[in-house]
Amino acid sequence: MNNIKTMSNEADLAIKKANSFIAYRPRSISEVENKLLLSFNENVVKNVICNLKEQDILNDLRFAKLWVTSRCLSNQKSTQYIKYELKQKGISNENIEVALSEVDNDENAYNAGAKKIKALSNLPKEISEKKLESFLRRKGFNLSTTKSTIKKLLEENE
Incomplete structure (x- = not known):
């Protein structure tokens, strides 16, 4: 019983930490996962990530599209450069291609x-x-x- 309460408290702390990390700017699933793994065990992190994905708080395709828009408008980076950045952030090739599809x-x-x-x-x-x-x-x-x-x-x- 005590072990379940500890897991619940840990999950609550992980969710709070994830939400505060996401509050600064949109984040990829991989970024949030890596940040949480520094402080919490793998099972708690998996559950929190799953929860945030179900609530549509974390969405890699949406993140990739926002990133592409931001990098094209403010920094005018090449698609190759943006592709590299998105890979570094753990975005799948499929999501990268969709996000970059409208960029000239x-x-x-x-x-x-x-x-x-x-x-x-x-x-x-x-x-x-x-x-x-x-x-x-x-x-x-x-x-x-x-x-x-x-x-x-x-x-x-x-």
Whole structure:
């Protein structure tokens, strides 16, 4: 009897900890699970995760879509970069593909480059080209996307 109360108290504590962890920003199931495993045993964590999934508090597809929207709008990262981040957060390939299905990588590169080229407008063309290329590559865009974006932006700004 005492053992059951302890399990119940532990589960309540785990749920509180999970809810406070989720309150800061949306989290993937894997992130919450890893956080809880630092403080609670595996059975309690499994039950809490199951409970949160049933209540639709944890949903990896919704999390992936929110993450993609956030990364595309605020940071203008490439789909490859976002895919890597989502894998790190324990999101399945299937959910990643669904979340990225509506993202136009070329458009992201263009938007990121258009913003940056304004800041580089007072530099010589060769230097601004190199800086723009480095900037886009750091955002995770491949070489062909980077080159075509730079070409398009330079044509528009001449």
